[in-house]
Amino acid sequence: MIGVILRFPKNLVQAGLYIEAVECPSAEFPRRRFMLESEEDLKSILLSSAVDVLVSQQKSRVDVAALLERAPAGYFKPAPLSEPMRLETSAALEGAMDAMRQGLEAMVDGNIDMTHITEAAIAARRGVENAPELFVEMTRLKAKHKATYLHSVVVAGLMAQMAVLLEYDDEMVDEIGRAGILHDIGKLLIPNAILNKPGKLNAVEWRMIRSHPEIGYRHMKDLGGVSELILDVCRLHHEALDGSGYPLGLKDEQIIPVVRICTVCDVFDALTSVRPYKKAWTTADALTWMYDQPHMFDRKLILRLGSMFR
Ligand SMILES: [Fe+2]
Structure with a gap:
């Protein structure tokens, strides 16, 4: 399960995640492919019209699989490394x-x-x-x-x-x-x-x-x-x-x-x-x-x- 891009509910986003894209219907958050670090970016994502963000499991510094355990049913939850x-x-x-x-x-x-x-x-x-x-x-x-x-x-x-x-x-x-x-x-x-x-x-x-x-x-x-x-x-x-x-x-x-x-x-x-x-x-x-x-x-x-x- 190394190296996958995962759909992530916006409300679970936190610093240390590598964001591939924020899925806004309008383009109010155009930035792609960055490490989420600042409070400011976090707030902008939370305030955006996006429901989901796409996250790289491999490039993130936090345990993406563990975080996704808290997501509602319907989100793909990768097995942590066995x-x-x-x-x-x-x-x-x-x-x-x-x-x-x-x-x-x-x-x-x-x-x-x-x-x-x-x-x-x-x-x-x-x-x-x-x-x-x-x-x-x-x-x-x-x-x-x-x-x-x-x-x-x-x-x-x-x-x-x-x-x-x-x-x-x-x-x-x-x-x-x-x-x-x-x-x-x-x-x-x-x-x-x-x-x-x-x-x-x-x-x-x-x-x-x-x-x-x-x-x-x-x-x-x-x-x-x-x-x-x-x-x-x-x-x-x-x-x-x-x-x-x-x-x-x-x-x-x-x-x-x-x-x-x-x-x-x-x-x-x-x-x-x-x-x-x-x-x-x-x-x-x-x-x-x-x-x-x-x-x-x-x-x-x-x-x-x-x-x-x-
Ligand atoms: Fe050397």
């Missing part, structure tokens, strides 16, 4: 986390452990496949010490699911998932005190953070036995199409599609997560903002990513 689905998604996340932790710890210690990395990638893919919004949601409140791990699991799951939608073969989907699990391994080689610093970073700290793609790449290259694709994704996931990214300042076609997939999933997860210095953006806001930056991101991929959440 308990088995929640349990399944949470098990997929836990499984991915366990396998990933083991795999990444081994890699940081200098031992290649692709078995656990693959296991993590497959579990993350399954989690996103079953319930993308729920899977991402469960990782949003990232405890600081777990942030890099949770971020990598989500990015891996989103990347693998993108790869499925882009019709890569199964072997490649797994490889792309592994690349997602490993893309930020360089961060595990940077002191936590810098990674989690809540205040402003000084120039040296900032340079260290920005060095994580290169640090991760060198570490895995020295280990040997890591594929070129995984190495590229790790080293290049902060490049931008217009050449303004780092570490190499590559442009357009110099950035291969799988790296672009990682960049899009990486930024999407960063925007929709809580960080010490910012609130989480909604899925819709993140996708819209990214779509409006074609100099940085591949628009086709943003649309593909968005299709998972509708």
